[in-house]
Every structure is written in structure tokens, then in C-alpha cells.
Amino acid sequence: MISKLSKLTLSWLEGGDILANKWVDHFIRSRWYPGIIQWPTLIIFVVIIYQLFFGPTSAHDNFGTALTWVLWWPMIPIIFLFLGRFWCAICPFATVNDLVQKFVGHNRPVPRFFKKYGIWIIDAMFILITWSDHIWGIVESPIGSGVLLMLLTTAVIASGAFFERRMFCRHLCFLGGLAGNYSQAGMLSLHGTPEVCANCTTASCYTGTEKAPGCPVFEFPRMMTTSANCVLCGDCVKNCPNDSIQVTIRPPTKELWFVHKPKVEVAFLAAVIMGIVFVQNVTMLEVWGSILTWLEAVTGTTSYYVNFTITFMVAMILPLALLGWASLVASKNNDASLAENFTRFGYAIIALDLAAHIAHNLFHLLAEGKSILYTGMALFGADSHGASPALMSTPNIQLMQYGLMVLGFLGSLYIVYRIAKTNYQGDVIWATFKPYAILMAGLCILNIILFTLPMDMRM
Amino acid sequence: MAQTKSIRWLISGLALSLLILMLPGTALASSESEESTMVTVGGYYVSLVVSKPFKTGGNPFHLQILDEMAEPVGGAQVKISATPSSAMPANDTQHQMENMENMENGADEMSGMRGMQHDMPNMDAAPTYTSANDMSGQPGDYAGIIAFSAAGPWVLKAHFSIDGQVLDAEFPVDVEASSSAFAILAWFIFLNAVLIWAASISRQKPVSA
Numbered sequence: 001m002i003s004k005l006s007k008l009t010l011s012w013l014e015g016g017d018i019l020a021n022k023w024v025d026h027f028i029r030s031r032w033y034p035g036i037i038q039w040p041t042l043i044i045f046v047v048i049i050y051q052l053f054f055g056p057t058s059a060h061d062n063f064g065t066a067l068t069w070v071l072w073w074p075m076i077p078i079i080f081l082f083l084g085r086f087w088c089a090i091c092p093f094a095t096v097n098d099l100v101q102k103f104v105g106h107n108r109p110v111p112r113f114f115k116k117y118g119i120w121i122i123d124a125m126f127i128l129i130t131w132s133d134h135i136w137g138i139v140e141s142p143i144g145s146g147v148l149l150m151l152l153t154t155a156v157i158a159s160g161a162f163f164e165r166r167m168f169c170r171h172l173c174f175l176g177g178l179a180g181n182y183s184q185a186g187m188l189s190l191h192g193t194p195e196v197c198a199n200c201t202t203a204s205c206y207t208g209t210e211k212a213p214g215c216p217v218f219e220f221p222r223m224m225t226t227s228a229n230c231v232l233c234g235d236c237v238k239n240c241p242n243d244s245i246q247v248t249i250r251p252p253t254k255e256l257w258f259v260h261k262p263k264v265e266v267a268f269l270a271a272v273i274m275g276i277v278f279v280q281n282v283t284m285l286e287v288w289g290s291i292l293t294w295l296e297a298v299t300g301t302t303s304y305y306v307n308f309t310i311t312f313m314v315a316m317i318l319p320l321a322l323l324g325w326a327s328l329v330a331s332k333n334n335d336a337s338l339a340e341n342f343t344r345f346g347y348a349i350i351a352l353d354l355a356a357h358i359a360h361n362l363f364h365l366l367a368e369g370k371s372i373l374y375t376g377m378a379l380f381g382a383d384s385h386g387a388s389p390a391l392m393s394t395p396n397i398q399l400m401q402y403g404l405m406v407l408g409f410l411g412s413l414y415i416v417y418r419i420a421k422t423n424y425q426g427d428v429i430w431a432t433f434k435p436y437a438i439l440m441a442g443l444c445i446l447n448i449i450l451f452t453l454p455m456d457m458r459m
Numbered sequence: 460m461a462q463t464k465s466i467r468w469l470i471s472g473l474a475l476s477l478l479i480l481m482l483p484g485t486a487l488a489s490s491e492s493e494e495s496t497m498v499t500v501g502g503y504y505v506s507l508v509v510s511k512p513f514k515t516g517g518n519p520f521h522l523q524i525l526d527e528m529a530e531p532v533g534g535a536q537v538k539i540s541a542t543p544s545s546a547m548p549a550n551d552t553q554h555q556m557e558n559m560e561n562m563e564n565g566a567d568e569m570s571g572m573r574g575m576q577h578d579m580p581n582m583d584a585a586p587t588y589t590s591a592n593d594m595s596g597q598p599g600d601y602a603g604i605i606a607f608s609a610a611g612p613w614v615l616k617a618h619f620s621i622d623g624q625v626l627d628a629e630f631p632v633d634v635e636a637s638s639s640a641f642a643i644l645a646w647f648i649f650l651n652a653v654l655i656w657a658a659s660i661s662r663q664k665p666v667s668a
Contacts, residue, residue: 053644054636056609057515104659143640150647157651161658 017246019237028234028247037090045092045149052146062142063375068149069139070368074361076175077354080182081252084189088179088231093156094169094216100160107164110218114171119265122177123272127316129174130276134283134308166216170229177269180228182354184347185253185411190221190230196244197222205236205245212238221245225260253351253411257418264339267346271323274349274443275316277356281450282311288456319443323349326435333431334424344423345436348415352440355408356447359401363455366392366400401451409444413437495523498628502527505617505628515610515637521602522617531599537619541605544612544631610636 019025027033044067051064059065079087088094101107114121129138129148138144152173159168169176192205205221208214212235215221219229221236221244237245282288295307327341336344369391374384416436420429497506504525509518522539524532607613615630 049644053640054610057637058608061609100655100658104655104662106658106662143637143643146640147643147647150644154647154651154654157654161654 015248015250017248019245019247024247025237028237033234034089038092038095041090042092042095049146049149052142052149055142057142059140059142060371061375061378063372063379065139065142065145066368066372066375068145070364071372074358074365076178077182077357077361080179081186081354081358082188083232084183084186084227085176085179085229085231086188088169088176088217089233091169093152093173094166094231096153097156097160097166097168098216100157101165104161105164106162108162110163110167110171114167118171119177119180119263119269121172122174123265123269125172125174126177126269126276127272130279131309131312134279134312135305165214165218169231170217178273181266181270181273181350182357183227183230184255184259185350185354186227186255187249187252188232188247189227189250189255190232190236190245190247191224192221192236192240193244193246194222196242200242200244202241204239204241208235209239214239227255228266253415256347256350256415258422259344259347259419262343262347264343264346267323267343267349268320270346270349270353271319272316273353274319274356277353277360277447278315278318278450279312280360281447281455282315283308284455285450286454286456319349322439322442326439329435330432334428336423341432344419345416345432348412348419348436348440349443351411351415352405352408352443352447355404355411356443359404359408359447359451362400362404363397363451366390366397367394398451402448405444405448405451409440412440412444416440496630498630500628501624501626503532503621503626504529505619507615507617507630507632513607513613513632513634515607515634515640517604517606519602519604520615521600524599524601524619524621531597532621533598535601535619535621537601537603537617539603539605540616540618541607542614542616543609544614607634610634 019028048064048067051062052068055062055064059069076087133139136144138148155172156168159166159172173179200222203220203222204214206214206219215236216233217229217231219236221230221240224230232247237247282291285291291311292304292307295310296302299306299310301307323342323346324338327338327345330336330341330345331338334341368389370387371389374387374389377384416433417429420432420436424432494512495506495508497504499505504523506523506525507520508523509520520539522537524535524537526532605615611634613632613634615632617628617630619626619628
């Protein structure tokens with residue numbers, strides 16, 4: 001028994017099918033999956049909404065704020081790294097979508113506009129939400145956070161009521177865009193077995209059967225070349241009559257080594273996420289006040305709208321411009337155009353994005369983690385006065401942040417190398433590699449510098 | 460099929476009921492009526508008058524102080540503290556008074572507050588302070604604004620000095636969640652109920668065969 005387990009574990013690490021384990025297979029195929037995780041998540045979501053609206057008005061004391069911004073938000077990129085878009089399978093918004101759809105759904109086809117411009121809409125929403133968070137203080141205000149969650153709930157209900165499957169999750173969710181990018185660097189992959197799928201005539205994974213509905217995010221495992229959209233809900237595993245579906249473990253970032261059809265909007269989002277991490281870092285630095293004062297002197301206005309928007313624009317444009325510069329230099333050494341290089345090599349930033357995002361939120365998770373416990377205990381009248389919310393000392397957190405950034409840098413560097421090696425030969429590989437290596441090093445160093453500076457807490 | 464249809468009707472009914480219930484609820488949240496609570500301290504009648512129930516956030520109030528002859532007492536120094544009931548140890552009165560004395564002396568208002576917070580057994584809702592000023596033209600009436608950081612039972616303590624006599628009057632109050640929070644959530648629920656209701660009704664006419 002032990003030797004069988006050991007062999008199985010080793011096969012998982014070698015890229016073997018996790019579903020070969022009968023316990024995992026039974027669990028994924030059972031009607032309890034993913035509901036057994038989905039429903040408790042929905043209950044917690046309701047508690048969070050209640051707390052955000054009717055709990056303490058100070059974010060510092062609010063259990064909903066702590067659960068959302070100190071636990072869930074920092075955990076999200078970590079989940080994407082290890083489990084791909086599994087969160088999307090148990091996300092309360094998806095559950096609400098499915099519930100509404102089940103009883104009153106019209107199941108209209110997805111409008112062509114959303115199909116065509118979905119990722120751009122996601123990019124715009126992600127930028128808008130980040131901007132509004134800083135302008136209106138969504139994270140610092142429990143009601144602000146509540147309003148954001150209710151806006152998303154309303155959008156999800158509208159989507160579930162009128163459109164088929166999880167249209168919102170696939171084409172509009174701002175987190176879905178982030179999830180799509182990060183899960184491509186993730187370690188879990190679901191896909192069909194090509195030789196089995198080649199003989200399939202049912203396409204049950206897409207259309208659904210009496211066992212489960214068709215893929216909620218409009219994926220067809222037979223044709224899937226990316227994990228960007230798969231939410232690992234297991235419906236295709238239940239539906240497939242040929243047991244073709246495999247779930248495998250792969251090295252982080254592996255999918256990004258071979259992107260068959262790179263999309264400019266994905267590369268754009270990758271650069272924008274880096275800008276957003278810059279903004280999040282800069283505005284939480286203790287020197288942010290001094291930067292604002294300097295900006296006020298330069299712009300001649302004390303309007304936070306104006307001064308923050310300028311900072312925001314600079315932070316967004318900086319990584320985009322640097323990626324553009326590297327692509328321009330590379331285009332002089334390879335035959336590709338600036339746009340082609342931008343699109344192809346923009347994917348390499350995803351590893352750095354993921355590292356920087358996790359590193360930034362690691363501070364909140366580890367320096368403020370106990371606030372989840374304290375605000376939770378306070379609901380029952382328990383005293384937590386004077387206790388530190390930190391789970392780990394700041395120097396130790398910083399060490400982890402630096403380590404993560406180095407890993408992210410190496411990951412990005414390797415992706416650049418693999419993409420260059422796939423597309424070019426001989427000296428062109430290194431001539432293409434160099435400007436991107438400088439770009440990744442620059443972004444990594446900038447992040448490390450920001451992490452060395454003292455940072456304010458969320459709670 | 461029939462079961463699905465009846466479930467759809469049930470949902471429509473629930474969504475519509477929710478709409479109907481939300482409207483008067485929102486209207487009630489904005490209605491106002493003046494309420495007064497009176498306590499007797501050291502021969503003075505102290506009344507706490509509020510125009511609407513206390514909510515989280517800032518709340519206007521006024522205190523009315525009358526003497527034994529029911530004559531208004533003007534010129535009193537009035538300080539107000541609000542403390543969550545769960546954070547009120549039995550013997551904290553003296554300590555709170557010392558803090559308020561610090562504030563009154565103007566030595567270091569913030570240190571007084573910090574001192575108070577430091578001894579707070581419950582961080583869920585921090586105590587707040589304010590002073591009540593004489594309302595011009597209405598002797599014996601003192602007005603101010605007091606902030607509550609959380610919903611639940613609180614104790615409002617009026618600390619006042621009249622002719623060298625220092626007195627405390629306590630008013631247990633119930634603080635509700637801010638009506639704006641309620642109204643915002645109510646409107647979202649209303650909107651979502653409308654969406655579900657509209658989808659449920661229009662679904663009876665299939666979009667395509």
C-alpha cells in the first residue's frame with residue numbers, strides 16, 4: 001500500500017494524472033464536488049456582507065474587512081499559483097449566478113461584443129476598480145467594500161438571469177482577468193487526452209449530460225491549450241464518457257513557455273498588473289505623504305483626485321513603456337514587429353506579477369493576520385486589546401518578499417528564454433533575450449526597493 | 460416541469476414581497492421623531508433629547524438640565540463620553556472622569572483619549588468624546604454631536620459641573636447600524652429583486668424555439 005502511494009505521488013510530480021488516484025477521482029465525480037466547498041463559501045460571503053454593512057464602521061475593527069482584505073485577497077494569488085482557477089469554482093458570485101440561472105435564467109447566448117472585447121473590458125474594470133479604491137477608499141471603508149461586493153453581486157445576478165452559463169465569470173469579472181493570467185503560471189492543469197478526444201463524437205464536456213451541466217466557462221477540453229479559463233469545477237470529468245480528462249501537476253510558469261496564440265490584451269494586462277502592484281506599494285509607503293506634498297507643489301493643486309490619478313497613470317504607463325522599449329530593441333534584432341514582440345514577451349511579466357502580488361499581500365497576511373482572529377473574537381465580546389496582529393516580524397516578511405521577487409525574476413527570465421528559443425535560432429535568441437532580461441531585472445529591483453521601505457497596514 | 464414552474468412563481472413572489480417590504484423599511488429609516496430620557500442626579504433633572512434613534516457615525520443630541528424647581532440651568536460645563544456597554548467595567552467611572560478632567564484642563568486631549576483607549580477591554584467599538592455647548596437663546600439646553608463606531612448597546616455619560624459641583628448622568632442607549640448602510644443594502648436587494656422578478660416574468664415567453 002505504502003509503495004503504491006509513493007509511486008502515485010511520484011507520478012503526480014512527474015506530471016501524472018491526479019485523477020488516477022481513485023479517492024480524488026471519486027471526490028471530483030461525486031455530486032458533493034464542488035458544492036461541499038461552494039456552499040460554506042457562500043455562507044461566509046453572506047456573513048462578510050452583513051459585517052461590512054452593519055458591523056463596526058472602522059475597517060480596523062470590522063470582521064468583514066479582515067476576512068476580505070487580510071485573508072481572501074492575499075490568499076487569492078497563492079491559490080492561483082497552486083490550484084489554478086479553483087477559486088472560481090467555489091466563488092460565491094459563481095454560486096449566485098448558478099442559482100439565479102437555475103430558477104429564472106433565460107440562457108441567452110453571450111453577446112458578440114463581450115466575446116470580442118471581454119478581456120479589454122476586464123482590463124478596464126480592473127484598472128477602474130483599483131483607481132476607485134484609492135479615490136474613494138474602498139478597502140478602508142467597510143461600507144465601500146460592501147458596495148463593491150454588492151455591485152458585483154448585481155452584475156452576476158443580471159448575467160445569470162439573462163445569459164447562458166457563467167458569462168460574467170468568463171467575460172467580465174475583473175478578478176477573472178487576473179486569475180486567467182496567474183493560472184497560466186499555475187501548477188495545476190486540466191486537459192483532455194488528445195488521442196481519446198480525437199475519437200469522441202459526443203462533446204459531452206461542452207454540452208453537458210444528466211450528470212452535470214456543460215462547461216460553465218465555455219471551454220472545450222479537447223481544444224484547450226491554456227488553463228486561463230478552466231475553473232476546475234469537475235463538470236467535464238463527470239460528463240466525459242471516455243474518461244479522457246486529466247488533471248496534472250506541472251512546474252510553475254510552464255504553460256507560459258509555449259504560448260501558441262498570444263493575445264495583446266493579455267500582455268497588456270500583465271504589464272498593467274505590474275503597474276497596479278507599484279501603485280499599491282507606493283501608496284502604502286510611509287513616504288507617500290511626502291510624495292503627495294511634492295506632487296501638490298508641482299501640479300499646484302491639493303486635489304487628491306488629480307494627484308493620485310497622475311501617480312496612477314505614471315505607474316500604469318511605466319511598465320507598459322518599459323515593455324514597449326524592450327520590444328522595440330528586440331525588434332531590431334529579430335524580424336518581429338514591436339507589437340508582435342510586445343504581445344509575445346509580455347506574457348513573461350506574469351511570473352514577476354504573481355511574485356510581486358504575493359509578496360505585497362504577504363505583508364498584509366503576515367503583519368496583520370491575527371486581526372482576522374481578533375475581529376472575529378470581538379463579535380463574541382472577547383478582548384483582544386493591545387495584542388499585535390502580526391503573525392511574523394517585519395524583517396522576516398521582507399526576507400520572504402525578496403525571496404519571492406528573486407523567484408519571480410528567475411521565472412520571468414526563463415519564460416523569456418523559452419519564448420525566444422521557440423521562435424528564433426542562434427544569436428537572435430540572445431539578442432532578443434537581452435532587452436527583456438534588463439526589463440525583468442529593472443522591474444524586480446524596483447519592487448525590491450519598494451519592499452525595503454516601511455509600509456502602512458490595511459487594518 | 461410543473462415543479463420548476465411553481466418554483467419560478469415562488470421566486471417571483473418572494474422577490475416581489477421583498478420589494479414591497481423594502482420600500483416602507485427604507486421610508487421608516489428616514490422618519491424622525493424626538494425622544495427624551497430623563498435621570499435625576501444631585502437634585503438636577505438631566506434629559507437626553509434626540510431627534511432620531513442613534514445610529515453608527517455622528518449623531519446630534521441635546522441635553523436639558525433643570526434644577527429642583529424645574530428651572531433651566533445655564534452655564535454648566537458639560538462633557539459627554541460614549542462607551543460600549545460591553546466595555547464598561549464596574550469601577551471605571553473614576554478613571555473616565557480623570558481622562559475627562561485631562562481633556563477639560565486642555566493639558567493633552569489626545570493623551571486623555573489614548574489613555575482611555577489603552578484601558579479598553581474591547582476594541583470592537585472605541586469610546587468617543589464630545590462637549591455639549593449652551594444652545595444660544597435656550598438656557599439649560601446643551602447641544603453636541605456624538606459618534607458611535609459600532610451598533611449595539613452603549614452608555615452615554617454626561618459629566619457636568621455646576622457651581623463647583625461635579626456630577627455624572629448615565630444614559631444607556633441602543634445604537635443601530637447606520638440607516639445609510641441599511642438604505643444602500645436595501646437598494647441593492649431591491650435592484651436584484653427587480654432583476655430576478657423581471658427575468659422570472661419574461662422567461663415565460665421563450666426567446667427562441
